Amino acid sequence: MTTNTDSRQIDRKFRVHMLPMEYDKRPIDERIRDFAEVLIGYNTETATIEAARCMQCPDPQPCISRCPAGNDVPQALWLASQGDFIGAAQVFAATSPLPEVCGRVCPNLCQHGCVMERRYGAISVGKLEAFVADQARAAGALSIPVPEIKTGKRVAVVGSGPAGITVAEDLIKQGHSVTIYEAWPVAGGVLVYGIPNFKLDKRVVMNKIRDLEEAGVRIITNTRIGEDVTVDDLMAEYDALFLGTGAGVTANMDIPGEDLEGVYMSTNWLVRANVPPEFLPPTMRTPLQAGKRVAVIGGGDTAVDCARTAIRLGAEEATIVYRRTEAEMPGNAPERGVSVQEGVKIRYLEAPVEFIGDENGHVSAMKVIKMALGEPDSSGRRRPVPMEGSEYVQAVDSVVLAIGYWPDPLIGKTTENLTTHKWGLILADEETGATTRPGVYAAGDNVHGPDLVITAIATAHKAADSIHAYLCGEPVPVLSAS
Ligand SMILES: Cc1cc2nc3c(=O)[nH]c(=O)nc-3n(C[C@H](O)[C@H](O)[C@H](O)COP(=O)(O)OP(=O)(O)OC[C@H]3O[C@@H](n4cnc5c(N)ncnc54)[C@H](O)[C@@H]3O)c2cc1C
Numbered sequence: 001m002t003t004n005t006d007s008r009q010i011d012r013k014f015r016v017h018m019l020p021m022e023y024d025k026r027p028i029d030e031r032i033r034d035f036a037e038v039l040i041g042y043n044t045e046t047a048t049i050e051a052a053r054c055m056q057c058p059d060p061q062p063c064i065s066r067c068p069a070g071n072d073v074p075q076a077l078w079l080a081s082q083g084d085f086i087g088a089a090q091v092f093a094a095t096s097p098l099p100e101v102c103g104r105v106c107p108n109l110c111q112h113g114c115v116m117e118r119r120y121g122a123i124s125v126g127k128l129e130a131f132v133a134d135q136a137r138a139a140g141a142l143s144i145p146v147p148e149i150k151t152g153k154r155v156a157v158v159g160s161g162p163a164g165i166t167v168a169e170d171l172i173k174q175g176h177s178v179t180i181y182e183a184w185p186v187a188g189g190v191l192v193y194g195i196p197n198f199k200l201d202k203r204v205v206m207n208k209i210r211d212l213e214e215a216g217v218r219i220i221t222n223t224r225i226g227e228d229v230t231v232d233d234l235m236a237e238y239d240a241l242f243l244g245t246g247a248g249v250t251a252n253m254d255i256p257g258e259d260l261e262g263v264y265m266s267t268n269w270l271v272r273a274n275v276p277p278e279f280l281p282p283t284m285r286t287p288l289q290a291g292k293r294v295a296v297i298g299g300g301d302t303a304v305d306c307a308r309t310a311i312r313l314g315a316e317e318a319t320i321v322y323r324r325t326e327a328e329m330p331g332n333a334p335e336r337g338v339s340v341q342e343g344v345k346i347r348y349l350e351a352p353v354e355f356i357g358d359e360n361g362h363v364s365a366m367k368v369i370k371m372a373l374g375e376p377d378s379s380g381r382r383r384p385v386p387m388e389g390s391e392y393v394q395a396v397d398s399v400v401l402a403i404g405y406w407p408d409p410l411i412g413k414t415t416e417n418l419t420t421h422k423w424g425l426i427l428a429d430e431e432t433g434a435t436t437r438p439g440v441y442a443a444g445d446n447v448h449g450p451d452l453v454i455t456a457i458a459t460a461h462k463a464a465d466s467i468h469a470y471l472c473g474e475p476v477p478v479l480s481a482s
Contacts, residue, residue: 020121021050023131032311032342035197035274039104042124042131044083051080051088053123055115062113063125068458069095073110073125080132089136092129096457097169098162098191100137100204103130105195106454107332137207144215147175153471156181156238158225158411161189162453163244163444163460165208168217170464176471178217179238183224186279187212189246191453194267196274196305198312226410231418231440240439240467243426244460245411247445251404253297257355258401262291262363266302266402273309291397292316295366297352298402299324301331306400307344315398318344323351323371323384349373351384353391355399365395407446415440419481425449429479433463436481441467 024040025031031038042050054077063073076091092099103126114122136142153176157164160182168178184193188205213219225231225245234241250265252258269288277285294310296303299322310318320339322329325348329336340346349371358364370390373382412420419427419436426435426442433441443463444456470476 017049017053018116018120020053020124021046023050023124023127028341031198035309035312037104037201038198038338039127039130041127041134044085047085047128047131048081048083050124051077051128053116053120054078054081057115062115063110066113067095067110068452068454069461070458071095071110071129076132077123077125077128080128085132085135086139086141088128088132089142092133093136093142095461096454097166098208098453098457099129099133099142101162101191101200101208102454102457103127103133104200104204107335107452109452109454142211144169144173144211146172146215149175150177151175151471153177153239154179154237155240155242155467155471156234157242157244158231158234159189159244159246159444159446160184160187160209160219160221161191161244161246161444162456163246163446163463164189164242165212166457166460167242167244167441167443167464167467168212169215170461171467172212172215172217174468176468180212180217180219181223181225181229181234182219182221184279185221185281187219187221189244190248192279193248193271193275194302194305196270196309198308199305202276202279224410226414231411231415231437235439240441240470242433242460242463242467243411243435243440243442243446244444244456245408245426245442245446246456247405247407247425247450249406249408250401251406253352253401253403255352255354257357257363257366260355260357260363261361262289262397263355263399263401264288266298266306266400269306269400270302270309273313288313289398290315293396294318294398294400295352295394295396296320296400296402298322298404299329299331300402300404301335302405303400303402304331304336304339304344306402308339308342310398310400311343320344320346321350321352321368322346322348324373324381325349328373328381349384351386352399353386356393363396363399365393366399367391367393405445405450417481419479423449427479427481428463429477430459431462432466432476433459434466434476434479436479438478439470441470 076088080088111122191205290313294315307318352366354367356365371384374385377383406423409424428442441463443459
């Protein structure tokens with residue numbers, strides 16, 4: 001008997017192209033002058049050839065098991081290799097509500113398991129996902145199917161990032177009524193108010209928000225739950241509540257001079273450079289004065305995004321200052337490589353100890369200390385140890401702090417019986433999203449800490465399943481606070 005997989009493997013032999021097909025990017029000297037997307041991507045011919053490189057591995061397929069959302073990558077690539085791009089996009093969309101987004105920004109966890117990786121180079125799953133999703137979007141084939149008969153149950157979703165979007169889509173598809181509450185003026189979470197345009201065009205996110213609204217999701221923006229309206233108010237009005245509030249508070253360094261003009265928190269820097277003024281509260285609409293020498297403190301993806309933003313703002317020197325070495329650096333190494341190609345410099349084993357101001361109270365320099373690596377700390381990475389007497393002063397025009405994020409403590413502080421723990425994370429069951437409060441579920445960065453779009457989606461799917469079960473009267477245990 002010839003199975004489906006056998007016939008695909010036989011077919012591949014006649015069409016295979018072993019080496020990766022290049023996808024297009026805008027030239028460096030053009031793209032660093034604006035904030036438009038860097039990716040041009042595949043076309044129908046190169047996408048088909050690249051997709052046909054997939055070996056259609058027998059079970060267990062490593063790409064599926066490495067994708068937190070369990071995307072059926074081989075099936076999608078098979079359809080793409082046959083020129084059925086819409087079918088391929090719908091396969092991705094079956095497990096992820098944001099294929100256009102993940103295709104652009106995911107660090108391609110699935111590719112790391114690809115059997116082609118070692119010898120020829122992994123299949124460019126992410127860029128193919130972006131290509132097929134864009135094709136399907138243009139053809140109007142990504143709308144959200146909703147049942148005609150509604151359940152009459154009402155769910156409030158707090159936060160409109162990937163976690164909130166996932167829960168809203170999953171539950172509206174089940175016939176429940178969904179209302180999203182969002183603190184910013186526009187929905188989208190970090191996809192709008194964080195990830196820069198050159199990685200993810202805001203229109204991609206706006207299309208998704210429009211799909212949700214067309215499916216019947218109500219979106220109420222400019223509303224920070226915990227202020228005028230509390231979780232208790234929502235629980236009186238809705239049958240269940242989902243908290244997808246992310247980890248949006250930027251950490252500070254607690255060193256002298258942090259309050260000087262010209263010292264920015266990463267989110268403030270990114271949104272004022274990358275977000276259209278009409279998407280911002282009036283107090284954040286003043287344009288940035290980056291100056292010529294910008295120092296970005298930190299070592300993760302956010303630091304890289306801030307430094308690439310500085311280049312696009314016209315900085316002559318955009319320098320990432322990181323207290324460990326490249327080996328300990330978190331984040332996406334290829335993206336870091338792209339930033340260096342664009343002109344970003346990285347100084348390792350250094351950290352500022354003081355920001356120094358001029359007579360107008362604007363930062364003009366920073367005192368930096370050199371570091372050596374000591375024993376590993378709780379993260380498993382070698383601890384940076386300051387080298388006494390190594391301080392020196394570096395002239396700067398702006399400084400951006402990109403040293404980490406934690407959740408906004410507001411909801412934890414204003415909600416009874418909702419347990420939070422380290423750094424204000426909401427205590428929730430990883431498998432069900434259940435919190436310590438009946439009917440209240442949580443997932444995404446506010447539960448596991450700052451991570452990835454795809455992990456927020458994966459955990460939010462589980463929470464949506466539990467909410468659906470809870471609304472159907474099935475038992476979903478509340479998490480014990482102890
Ligand atoms: C600069 C930056 C770059 C990144 N780049 C990448 C990348 O390239 N690839 C990748 O996979 N991941 C990236 N990430 C991480 C990724 O964006 C997050 O992991 C993901 O967005 C988390 O989704 P979420 O829905 O849990 O939270 P969020 O996206 O943070 O959304 C939470 C939403 O809740 C809202 N909210 C919070 N409190 C309240 C309240 N009290 N009332 C109402 N609304 C509230 C917030 O305003 C926000 O809109 C990046 C993150 C940052 C900051």
